[in-house]
Amino acid sequence: AQKITQTQPGMFVQEKEAVTLDCTYDTSDPSYGLFWYKQPSSGEMIFLIYQGSYDQQNATEGRYSLNFQKARKSANLVISASQLGDSAMYFCAMREATNFGNEKLTFGTGTRLTIIP
């Protein structure tokens, strides 16, 4: 079974600083994908970034980048120049193929990020 581990329950970061949120994963599938979602207090899960297991380069989306280290089974999210609006819960998730051929997501327990003015 697939497993996602996020070891940082909470983090406090000064505004404009960079922040790294940790995520390690475990899977026996050679083909997998890793996501990061942001969940503000409103509850909606907002897609941030995706990394496929066969992607040669680390994914980047604006201020978000994913530090993918396949041998170490880690997929850390890096947010550059943090902003007050970045304060939220952040979840790492892995896509898992279902019997049907479609996919479901397995989530970690999340990290609560608080940006300090």
Added chain:
Amino acid sequence: DAGVTQSPTHLIKTRGQQVTLRCSPKSGHDTVSWYQQALGQGPQFIFQYYEEEERQRGNFPDRFSGHQFPNYSSELNVNALLLGDSALYLCASSLRKPSYEQYFGPGTRLTVT
């Protein structure tokens, strides 16, 4: 282009009652997945619907059931509610192929008293 919508936003029920939650997928999406997110936890996969059939199920009892309609919208039903069913219920929609992008709705917060 409307995203994923869910109704109601909040719901309060009593133990033993039954509840129905609704989800309309993003325009063009044909697959709907439901997740339960307990307080302080990550979402847990409940089940997934495609072509009006349940295609995959997570580790949830039969009290949790669902339905998908021809227009791809979906319902989640929970019978004999327990206090432990209190959670945020998230609906996600995607395309059968390619399938990795899942778009989430704002969720329905269910409180069981």
